[in-house]
Amino acid sequence: MSGETVADRVKIVRDELRLSQKAIAELLGLSLRSWNGLEAGRNIPSGETLLKFVAAGYNPGWVLTGNGSPKINDIASNERHLPEAKVIKKLARIVMRVHTEAGVKLLPEDVAAEATELYNELSSRVQNLSDMEEIEAVFPQLELHLKRRLADAVAEQGSGKEKAS
Numbered sequence: 001m002s003g004e005t006v007a008d009r010v011k012i013v014r015d016e017l018r019l020s021q022k023a024i025a026e027l028l029g030l031s032l033r034s035w036n037g038l039e040a041g042r043n044i045p046s047g048e049t050l051l052k053f054v055a056a057g058y059n060p061g062w063v064l065t066g067n068g069s070p071k072i073n074d075i076a077s078n079e080r081h082l083p084e085a086k087v088i089k090k091l092a093r094i095v096m097r098v099h100t101e102a103g104v105k106l107l108p109e110d111v112a113a114e115a116t117e118l119y120n121e122l123s124s125r126v127q128n129l130s131d132m133e134e135i136e137a138v139f140p141q142l143e144l145h146l147k148r149r150l151a152d153a154v155a156e157q158g159s160g161k162e163k164a165s
Helices: 006-017 021-028 032-040 047-055 060-065 078-101 108-125 132-155
Strands: none
Touching (some): 006 021, 006 060, 021 032, 078 108
């Protein structure tokens, strides 16, 4: 039941909740067009939308990456997902700050995509995704790597590369 893409996983959520596209869009506070974009793979959930998935009982890490349990109640402790929401927000702030400092503007969906990539990198570097101390220790490395990727992308402007990731 993991789904290979974010689009697959958001459709799994809708199917499990037995809701129409319009009903789930309303539940998550999205426009129908935005939800359609999620299911079609054109959009990636924002940090705010991921928090609404949490409120609906779904693990935001699973929605983004397919890793872990899809439902929060399938995991021994619901507290585990509170750090994930904080981590996703902090990663989005890092992405916005690094791009702002470099003078590069990002659309909200690009911020979400970059934060998702950082989350994937983070999850490969830490042993315990519920250990905030360990996670906080990795943030400076992630930020440095993002700055370097962005600097390389800015230096290669005109080469056809669209973004730093």
